Amino acid sequence: MNRASHWTADPIELLRVGEGFRLADVDPASSPGIEGGKKAGAAALAAGLERLTDLQVQLFAGSRMGGDQRRILLVLQAMDTAGKGGIVKHVMGAVDPQGVQLVAFKKPTEEELAHDFLWRIHKEVPGPGQIGVFDRSHYEDVLIARVRELAPPAELERRYGAINDFERQLAATGTTIIKVMLHISADEQKARLADRLERPDKHWKFNPGDIDERLHGPKYQEAYQRVFDLTTTPDAPWYVVPADHKWYARLVVQHLLTDALERMRLDWPKADYDVEEQKARLAAS
């Protein structure tokens, strides 16, 4: 739909998880669907900003007048350093903060653990007109929870179905769900972690636990594969985005959001008051 000209093929088709998808087959250093490198990518990101922000305002406007219930939920999952924060800053940061509902899910608290895993998630789903962004999500409960055996096997198995039910209901009540896994290579991750250790202004971004998780890389790959196998649905597709090149991943996420908004065929909501009457009232005030 009105694909911006820098794409040689629609990344949505190229990156959407389909039948027989294998995570192991994805090259994290690739940039499918586009020619040119970092510089062209940055220019394309800047060029796409206005379209995205214009559409977002229309989504927001429709929720304020006319009762449009539609909203977007962008789920971001990735290993450490893959660039979730950069997406939030450089893609979502361009959008009016009033229309963005960002939630960063951390290690669950004791209270959260005492409830079903979706308890804390339900509370944070976006309202009408909003673009909700989950920086980590309910998928942690079948990723780290599986790798680290944080729940009994039967409970872990139950969760995939619970997630599908949850997402189906979200979709049925007006939420367009976009699930993104940013996929980086072990080598690129090593370089990014090394950079954090090298620079005193980045020490705060590093945690010794990041290396522990890194050592579990293969188990995470397996857990992700299982997520794609069991939670890819028409209502809530997964996109695996090669993320060794930050510019590429950002451009893809911007495109996914813009495309989702275009598909809504948004328009300015009609006034729910008599415009001429209000003009007269204003003139007299």
Added chain:
Amino acid sequence: MNRASHWTADPIELLRVGEGFRLADVDPASSPGIEGGKKAGAAALAAGLERLTDLQVQLFAGSRMGGDQRRILLVLQAMDTAGKGGIVKHVMGAVDPQGVQLVAFKKPTEEELAHDFLWRIHKEVPGPGQIGVFDRSHYEDVLIARVRELAPPAELERRYGAINDFERQLAATGTTIIKVMLHISADEQKARLADRLERPDKHWKFNPGDIDERLHGPKYQEAYQRVFDLTTTPDAPWYVVPADHKWYARLVVQHLLTDALERMRLDWPKADYDVEEQKARLAAS
């Protein structure tokens, strides 16, 4: 503190509510402390963006490592069309969304009304490292509530003290509070409302109730004056910002935030792990 060169006098001193302050004496069309107009103002705003975002990252970093509990709360109050939304978009929108906690307080729900007026406010105060922004706030409970007589007189009177207690405790636990009233003239408001009625892409921003509120303008001025008289404290000062010129109001708020962050004398937090040890672990991973 390191006042950017476009200021001819510190707007903090010029705009802070002090002894004997009279709202009626403020000219909403003025731009105290600066020379030049819209173009110079926009350039100054863009120029100040990097300093603000750099400082914000340091505030955020300190909360993530080292346990710095400090945070900022920016309270925005104004009559309709005065430009709260523009501040959120053009000043806060430049900051990494991860470090901004924006809350727009609407008409209270039945559940909220069944609790003390501060119940819903307490739940939304910013966490460590965050810049919290209240788009409207607990001050509505002594502004519209007073003008519209939404609570008994004794309850309204009680609230000023409750607000001062609340803000004192926030300040005591690490919150720098900045309270801003954007002050526009009746004429400028009329022009902005007319623009919303003129443009179909802005109809959604207009509500017939806006004119009702406008007709109560003098009562609101009185209610604001009372707010300044009773809730101006050393811990939680008020700034009345002339807002007929959007560029001026945005520049002032950017300056207030930058100044507050500079006064914190932020620095990158020291690593709470052994950097060399982690480098060796990473190399071996």
